[in-house]
Amino acid sequence: MKNEPMTENHTDPRPGEQQGIPINGFQQIVDMLKVADPQFRESLLRRLAIRDLGLANSLRRDLESMEVEY
Numbered sequence: 001m002k003n004e005p006m007t008e009n010h011t012d013p014r015p016g017e018q019q020g021i022p023i024n025g026f027q028q029i030v031d032m033l034k035v036a037d038p039q040f041r042e043s044l045l046r047r048l049a050i051r052d053l054g055l056a057n058s059l060r061r062d063l064e065s066m067e068v069e070y
Helices: 025-035 038-051 053-069
Strands: none
Touching: 025 038, 025 053, 038 053
């Protein structure tokens, strides 16, 4: 009898690893901002723009496109 190496089954999670639900964090933020108080939303976007102007602009574009759709 040969001593064959064990192979891993890559469809099973590793020990301690959880199977999760895939999330879209960007879309969750857009959804949160969509229902937020307008003053809070604007304040948050202004503060975010200081750290990451591209992200702030991207969020603004998505929010504006959602307003057009309704």
